[in-house]
Amino acid sequence: MSETDRDADAQADEALISRWLGGDQRAATQIVERHAQALARYAASQGVRDGIEELVQDTFVRAFHAMESFRAESSLRTWLFTILKRLVLDRQRAERRQRNQVELDEGHAVQEFDALDGMVADEAMLRVRQAVARLSPLQREVFTLRVTEGLPYTEIAKVVGSTEGACRVHYHSAMRAVKEFLSDD
Amino acid sequence: MTDCPDGLMRDLLPEYAVGVTGVDDAARVSAHLATCEACRAELALLKQARAGLSLGVPRMDVAAIVSALPAPATASRPLRAAPRWTIGRHVWQFATAAGLVLLVGGGLIWQRDRAAPTALVADTAAVATATEEPVAVTPASAESGISFGGGLSDLSLEDLQALLGQMDSLKTLPSTDPESMTPVIAMNEGGTTP
Numbered sequence: 001m002s003e004t005d006r007d008a009d010a011q012a013d014e015a016l017i018s019r020w021l022g023g024d025q026r027a028a029t030q031i032v033e034r035h036a037q038a039l040a041r042y043a044a045s046q047g048v049r050d051g052i053e054e055l056v057q058d059t060f061v062r063a064f065h066a067m068e069s070f071r072a073e074s075s076l077r078t079w080l081f082t083i084l085k086r087l088v089l090d091r092q093r094a095e096r097r098q099r100n101q102v103e104l105d106e107g108h109a110v111q112e113f114d115a116l117d118g119m120v121a122d123e124a125m126l127r128v129r130q131a132v133a134r135l136s137p138l139q140r141e142v143f144t145l146r147v148t149e150g151l152p153y154t155e156i157a158k159v160v161g162s163t164e165g166a167c168r169v170h171y172h173s174a175m176r177a178v179k180e181f182l183s184d185d
Numbered sequence: 186m187t188d189c190p191d192g193l194m195r196d197l198l199p200e201y202a203v204g205v206t207g208v209d210d211a212a213r214v215s216a217h218l219a220t221c222e223a224c225r226a227e228l229a230l231l232k233q234a235r236a237g238l239s240l241g242v243p244r245m246d247v248a249a250i251v252s253a254l255p256a257p258a259t260a261s262r263p264l265r266a267a268p269r270w271t272i273g274r275h276v277w278q279f280a281t282a283a284g285l286v287l288l289v290g291g292g293l294i295w296q297r298d299r300a301a302p303t304a305l306v307a308d309t310a311a312v313a314t315a316t317e318e319p320v321a322v323t324p325a326s327a328e329s330g331i332s333f334g335g336g337l338s339d340l341s342l343e344d345l346q347a348l349l350g351q352m353d354s355l356k357t358l359p360s361t362d363p364e365s366m367t368p369v370i371a372m373n374e375g376g377t378t379p
Binding site: 028033041049060124129175179 | 238242
């Protein structure tokens with residue numbers, strides 16, 4: 001997406017926000033329609049399997065409560081991703097406390113990621129999923145945001161709390177790792 | 186799988202796969218893909234990855250989400266009002282405390298200042314009667330540290346003598362009143378002005 005297209009996209013979101021703040025409830029529906037599925041994909045990429053709908057809903061509820069504080073320094077979708085990420089981390093911490101478990105390690109994450117393998121009909125997709133599951137958490141996050149959402153590195157950097165350059169490196173490292181995994185077949 | 190040497194083109198492929206590339210970039214990528222096998226393979230991989238990563242993700246119920254959202258008119262109020270109320274409450278607490286301090290402290294100072302000149306006037310009146318000389322009560326004398334809270338009856342004989350000594354020494358001090366200087370100049374010896 002070119003800068004002009006991104007600006008147009010951002011302006012569309014900002015116009016919807018203004019309409020909603022002005023009392024137009026239909027604008028909220030359009031905002032949710034534009035971003036809900038992307039949030040669900042991102043939640044899944046973070047290892048969330050249960051309660052994705054609830055997580056996405058909580059993200060929107062929080063976002064709309066704080067909508068006046070949105071300053072458009074990032075895109076609305078990036079802002080929503082950061083809210084959802086905090087909710088995921090909160091949930092993971094709460095679950096760890098409840099179960100008195102140690103933090104999920106990479107092996108555990110891979111196991112969770114592979115839990116859906118049985119649902120994947122396409123063998124090629126299965127292999128790609130397995131390859132992505134073996135990436136480091138940061139690589140996987142950057143790769144997923146880039147591949148599933150087409151998010152620019154500047155926005156990815158805001159979500160993962162890194163720099164644009166570092167995200168570019170993570171993406172290309174991840175792509176190389178995926179290719180190597182697939183070529184080992 | 187080999188990599189295309191054109192890094193810029195490879196960077197555009199994810200956006201092209203998602204379909205968010207701008208018109209100009211999309212045309213450039215399409216033209217490049219026609220001649221680059223490595224990029225075609227990478228594009229196919231990206232599409233597989235996107236489809237694979239989207240598997241198992243439930244379809245979001247937009248209506249259910251929207252029904253849980255706050256109404257526009259009330260949504261921002263608690264978040265905006267909360268910090269204002271917090272700040273306002275602190276300001277009022279501070280203002281109330283400051284007001285109390287000023288009231289109590291000011292009252293005490295006013296009472297002390299009110300009592301001191303009265304005593305001083307009483308004392309100076311007594312001194313004037315004894316010496317048959319008028320004693321000016323000036324701000325300088327008021328600030329000379331001889332004022333006291335109690336009456337003369339509270340003082341011992343030594344204290345009274347010390348007070349009289351201090352009062353005598355006050356007469357030698359120049360007045361801060363500019364008008365009182367005029368007769369001093371006029372009474373110079375020889376009738377000349379210095």
